[in-house]
Amino acid sequence: MILSYIRKNQCKRLFYPLMLLGVVIFLVWRSPVTEYVTKRTISNAVLINDSMAKKVLYAKIKTGTLYYSGEDCLAGGELVGHYYYELIGGSCHFYLIRALAGYPASKTLEGQTIIGRVDAFEPEILDPLTQKLAEDISWDAKSLKSVCQKYFVNQTAYLNRREIVLMVVLLLVFVLMIVVFIRTFLYIINPRLTKTYRNLEHYGNPEKILSDVEKQIRRRILLQTKTLILTPRYLVELSDDICAIIPLPEVLWIYDHAAMRRTIKGRQLSYTIHVVTMKGEEYTLTGKSHREVSAIYHELNTRYPNFFFGYSKEHQEMVQYVLHEMKNEKA
Structure with a gap:
């Protein structure tokens, strides 16, 4: 009976990890992580049109020589990138290259492999960009704009600081959930691995104790509340949060x-019951009502008047002294 309850309890505990895993999967699906993995390699000579931009969110491009346009990208007053261009096949291709802190933009960049997001130019960006570039290369701004692609590859949007933090957090949560799943499934398959069962090893043979507990629950229940069962020799908690078996003769x-x-x-x-045993084990039973606590105290005070009842500094010191002496006797 107890082992079956532990299995059911562990099954219930899968709900929140499953829900959290669902949130992680949703965030991964909504984030650029999947696009990072499925980024497409395209030639620098390919013209990125509307149709391609819908299919390719992130692209990997090997360029020829890039030339600094003289224009930079600022975000919140901070320099984040430099606009470079490449003239190839009668068209002008732009790239926003990530700025290196403390370093000015190089006039040229030779043979770059760029991974970035395919972004559409806003008129307020493209117009001054082509105007400035036309002045530098002595070309008509209108003619230059007509051969410029309306899409550019934005390197600054690939693996930026915020997305790296998000990916690390998602990875850590995912790994944690996998560990929780593995542990929970092991507990479901073999509940003897749980802390409830292993704690019984301090008081004797766990199988014999479980058998005795189940016999007492079937025949000799003194008091039963929503989550607590009291028998002549055991206090048992069967709640959604915990399954605990406390041998009463061992309680201090x-x-x-x-x-x-x-x-x-x-x-x-809400009341919390704390139980300390002569083996030094501590049990915390939370979410109890005043009626439950009073009923448990009344029964235990009648049957086990040698317990230390209630919290006080004197009780704490006496319990510490007793545990210390018992530890010395074993040594």
Whole structure:
């Protein structure tokens, strides 16, 4: 019964990782990551028209000699790139090359391999660009504009700082989710790997303890609430967050604290039970009501009056002393 509950509990825990993985996949799909992987290699002599621009978001181009146009690209007052051009096959091709911090633009660039986004020129960019270039090469601005491509390859838009951070975060979240999935599936296949089962090894044979717990749950329940089951020898929590089995003869100290918690019904007082055993194990049972805590305390105080009940500095010091002495005895 307990092992089956652990399996069901682990299955429920798959919901949030699956949801987060779905968000990661959606962000990857909406981000340029997929286009980076599927970038297309095209010749520098190819004219990029509207039809091609719809199909090719990112392109890889090996150019000939590029010439500095004299125009730069600023974003937020910061220099991000320089406009270069190449005259080939009777047309003028522009490239926005990433600026190197502290270095002026070179007059020429020989044989570049450029990976960038295919962007359409806005008139307010293309007009002054062709005007400035026409003056430099003593050509008519109108004639020059007629042979200029209306698309340019934007190197500054490929793997910029924001996208690198996004890709790293998505990769880390993806790896984390894979680890969580693997661990959860292992727990579903073999619940004896879970902390619930392994904690029982501190108190004896886990299989015998589980068998005893299930017998007591079937025949000798003293108190049962929504998430807690109390039997003569065990306190068991079966909630969505945790599955815990606490052998009562091993308990040394039990105390609780209350805190306000936001719920659908508004702010409510929620109690947390802390249990410390003679093996030094600590259990935290959260989200309990005052009625649950009072009922558990009443039963335990009656059957196990040797417990340290409630939090105090004296109790904390006594528990630490007892655990220290027990550790020394084992050594």
